[in-house]
Amino acid sequence: METVLVTGATGTVGSRVVNGLADCDVAVRAATRAPDDGQFRDGVGVAFDFEKPETWGAAFEGVDAMFLVRPPAITRVGDSILPAIDAAVRVGVERIVLLSVLGAEKNPLLPHRKIEKHLRATDVAWTFLRASFFMENLLKVHQREIAGAGEIVVPAGDGETSFVAAEDVATVATAALTEPGHARHAYDVTGPEALTYHDAARVLSDALGRPVTYEAPSLVRFARHSRRLGRDWPFLLVMAGLYTTARLGLAGRMSDDVERVLRRPPTTFQEWAERNAAAFDLGMSESADDSLNGDG
Template identity: 35%
Template sequence: MTTLIIGGPGRTGTRIFDRLTAAGRPVRYASRRTGFDWDSATSWPAPLAGVTAAYVCFAPDLAFPGVPEKMRELGRMAAAEGVERLVLLSGRGEEGARASEAALREAGVPTTVLRCSWFQQNFSEHFLAGPVRRGRLRLPAPDVPEAFLDLEDVADAAVVALTSTDPEDRTYELSGPELLTFADAAQVLSVAGGRSVTFEAVDVPTFLADLAADGVPAQEAEPLAGLFTDILDGRNASLAGGIQELLGRPASPLREYARRAAAAGAWA
């Protein structure tokens, strides 16, 4: 009953690994460190051998050109190795990711797709941590509502999908429990961190320059800018019930995450 985490010890993978390990379930990573390479399909069969379930996290994004072909081949190999279920991390409102979701399912392995809203932890563990410390969220997007999602909830949901008695071939939309604009989110972060944080809509070059100040390379920052300008247009300004369906409880609000992050010294 071994579970494979494809994509390595990232922000979701590490949390899932820790939960499965604590539950006494065999689990292992597949990443560049273990010889797995998304650009070399010959490296995929070995980690899939003997696996019952696999969590799939592709970086930088499922919507990128060529990714559906990779997902199709991964699904084929998983079926050939006898993998019983797959859980795919996807993005809510990302039309380009739909082809990758469909391609992974083509070989017939039951696949649970988790379509997620913007992660709350982007403010402390990813590209928005520096802007929060500087007190200015400078983003190339209008101040539209978003249902920010806690990664702890995502990990809990993924574990349920990976370990349930019957594999599901189903798509869940995951969101936080409230709609907040980025200005609202800045206010929540201000209260939790005890420092002023404001939101400012800026153009893409200004956004890229802001991230460059934190050492975020252009090849990572530019796709992020593309996501902001593409999907932050109000299409996700609604709440989704996937967390309640999978976990039987409400999703965690941004203020709870912010309190935890501030207490842990995320923005010190």
């Protein structure tokens, strides 16, 4: 039986990959910096930190395939993630599926681009999942303002975003980790439609049964709002950069790669909103974790 190591196993996509792999004929190893937190069954969780090379040996031992997530906090991948890839390849990891970002091939500043380039230069069977903006960001980052004031406050103007459900990203990852035919493929993992935040607010209003508005706030208003919520400046700047990408019309590209891999259409924003409506109630906060991870 093959062994699959999932990095970012406690995160938005990795946790769903761990769940998806549970239905496959593989042994799953879930990498986390805190394996004693009881998140995984005995024998599944393994201590792993990209910034602590002493954790790599035990985590990589006997692994055939790896799901590779660049943690948002790691920007200097040359000091951590690239050497970890080399170590994994050295001990025999044959397949690496990377969670990348839509447009990574065109943006030399993105850490994902550096990781992609590095993987291409190895003998490993790589697959790149260039994911669009996760629908889950609205829950993880914006739940409080949507649940409270009934407003989406992001500086995305009237630009479109091809929102994708994290579950779809994870299902594509599970397929790429366990099925043949995905080696040396780069997939654009997007949703089935490109929506403005005006559209997203309308869909959320219907799903939640109460008004959700979007007024296309300026960067200044967004910054003031974010500071009031206690977001720090580095995080605020990352968000501003991301939503400016959408404002400039660079986040709406769509692809049929999800449908081609999964042989079913990707989740629509409406389906996702209806499924997650209860989670937008105040008190069910995922937003304490206030982390947005599409920062490239």
